[in-house]
Amino acid sequence: MRLGVLDVGSNTVHLLVVDARSGGAPVPATSHSRQLRMAEHLDGGSLSDDGIEALVAMVRDSQQIADRTGCSRLLPFVTSALRDAGNCDEVIERVQAETGVRLEVLSGEDEARWTFLAARRWLGWSAGSLALLDIGGGSLELAAGRDEYPDVALSVAVGAGRMSRRFPAKQVDKMRVHVRAEVGAVVGELLRVGPFERAVGTSKTFRSLARIAGAAPRSEGPYVPRRLTLADVSDWVDRLATMKPEKRADLPGVSEGRSHQILAGAVVAEAAMELAGFDVIDICPWALREGIILNYLDHLDGDAR
Structure with missing residues (x-):
């Protein structure tokens, strides 16, 4: 269909x-x-x-x-x-x-749940115990578990757009402190279902950060492995903070429409990865939209049975 x-x-x-x-x-x-x-x-x-x-x-x-x-x-x-x-x-x-x-x-927890489903289906059971990070415009979603659906699904109001409106680039240190406090208040719930065999990041912010850090371009297709290290994220926080939005838009993988918030996205990614103990994450091409579709198909299949 x-x-x-x-x-x-x-x-x-x-x-x-x-x-x-x-x-x-x-x-x-x-x-x-x-x-x-x-x-x-x-x-x-x-x-x-x-x-x-x-x-x-x-x-x-x-x-x-x-x-x-x-x-x-x-x-x-x-x-x-x-x-x-x-x-x-x-x-x-x-x-x-x-x-x-x-x-x-959708609630923030629903967002985390369906995005986790998409990542699990993309990676398969061989990924083992899985942790997921997803940075949207308004919130950060975190989820983790061993099954198709997560054992824990969390949402924190530190999205890239929200943080970029609250903290200008010259206040990047204040942004870092605020984001770390907000993520730190909930990350323990995520870690309680660990340890994790694999950590993944989904959606545009993580894809953009991976691209400017040297990952393969979108034109090479979804099956090319892409990774993002915490060291690269921290390095790019400092570099992005000194760049004007129009210069950020010249970076590979950063569109003009999102150049105003890529710095905040990097700050959120840095805090989430560091506090969760992820030195590296894999980039998953499927996210919330695919999760919504998969969940719909699952319910259709269940109704048919």
């Missing part, structure tokens, strides 16, 4: 269309992404009218693309930026009224 997953995140509205079947890996058919930067549309903690109109337009466009490409089902969800907005329920209702699309609000 052809499925679409619509990810309304802190930075972008991203539609991924895949051909999928129970027991098989989702095969990407097409994708469509538009910059939203939802946090910039927050007014007093609520999404502004302009922000709502932009979101409605993007969801409508994504629905039309999904229809044109033959999707039999669209799986739409939102993460921290809208989840934390004071008028989240109102926005959800308006989007549904104007587009027919009902956005599902």
Whole structure:
């Protein structure tokens, strides 16, 4: 079947269309992404009218693309930026009224859980006890376990976008202190289910950091091994702090739309890896969107039985 997953995140509205079947890996058919930067549309903690109109337009466009490409089902969800907005329920209702699309609000723990499922399926059982780190725009997700679903799933409000808005580059030391305190308050819960045979990082921030540290470009495909060391992350925190956003955008793997937050992403990655004791992590190409699809297929298979 052809499925679409619509990810309304802190930075972008991203539609991924895949051909999928129970027991098989989702095969990407097409994708469509538009910059939203939802946090910039927050007014007093609520999404502004302009922000709502932009979101409605993007969801409508994504629905039309999904229809044109033959999707039999669209799986739409939102993460921290809208989840934390004071008028989240109102926005959800308006989007549904104007587009027919009902956005599902995921908790941070749900994000961690489905992302872990995706990483487990990608790596397989041979990965053993697995720990996962995922840096989004609004939050950091951590998960760990030996099974398909994690024994612990955590979310910390230190996303790359959130931290970049709170701490300018000249306050990188203050950012480091704050992030370490927030991650340090919960990392013990992760470590209690260790030790881990493998640690992985998922999503755009980790992919970008690995790329600027010398990992293979995206053009070489998803099956090329990519790794990121704590030493490289720490080195790039210091280097990024001295660079202007337009110079960061010239780095390999860093888009103009995300250049403003790659420094904060590096600070969060550094804290998470150091406090968890990970000197190196593998980069997994699957993340939350794939996890949502896999979970949907699992439930279809269960219903069929």
